[in-house]
Amino acid sequence: MKSQKQHIELPKDVFTSLRELLEMERFAQIMSLLANKQKVKSILGGKHSSKLRGRGLDFEEVRNYVMGDDIRNIDWKVTARTKVTHTRVFSEEKEKPALIVVDQSKSMFFGSQKRTKSVVAAELAAVAAFRILKQGDRVGGVVIGDDGVDIIQPKRDRRNILRFLDKIVEKNHELKNHTEGTLDDSLRDTMHKVRNIVTHDFLVVIISDFKKYSPEVTRFISQIAQHNDVILAKVMDPMERDIPHIKFVAGNRDTQVTVDGKHKALNQHFVTGFDEDYQSFQTQMKKHHVPVFTINTVDSLDEQLKDVFAGRKK
Structure with missing residues (x-):
């Protein structure tokens, strides 16, 4: 009873719930993660960077x-x-096992207008899981938190997806505690566990803001991409690129700074910095034929997925 009360008190769009993630199943038909189902202009098809091999x-x-x-x-x-x-x-072949890695660490607990990045990442993970199950494949997941990693082994079972979504909700709700994170340890733990699961011919979907990923993690992604299909979904908030054109105070528990958003040079610095970082990341991943697409925290998830898989999104 205490757990149910806690769920009710948590604000929608800041935190997620199992009920809300289950509702994402209705968007599962939007995604297609099979190579022979991609439209030419899709981020995962045609002349783009994907090397999705499809089923054997x-x-x-x-x-x-x-x-x-x-x-x-x-x-x-x-x-x-x-x-x-x-x-x-x-x-x-009857199946292509899949593993969905979803980030619920502290950097994901941010949203300037509508939803937090952690909520959007959770929703996208749910859509992907339901879609993969509908394709008849085994699906499992890894949920990254600041204080540890939860893992659900791939199975062709709807109850397995429920366990995966439960773990996502659990890690998502832990973000309210504002504890000091140990993300580096979590990432190392994640890499170790993924290596133990993923052998070859897996589909690996990684959902994160990719803000704190070290060169070590980038190398890890390139390594698993050698024998598996890897797709990266970068969740971003518009304010990470375009700061408000007003003067405001930003900070955390330890530090506060005044930001003058009216300053054109400062605004341009944010835009240029974000774009250059993202383009650099895309370039690195393209060398390993790993497609990357962005999902923001403001627009509806279903419309964004339609754009991505129809090739309408740059």
């Missing part, structure tokens, strides 16, 4: 060639032996 193929049988069959699948040995053209038939 299992050999089924050899049969007589039928007009329209792919000539690349002709079995020349059987054809030569029988004097009749034969082709090899393949079936699509």
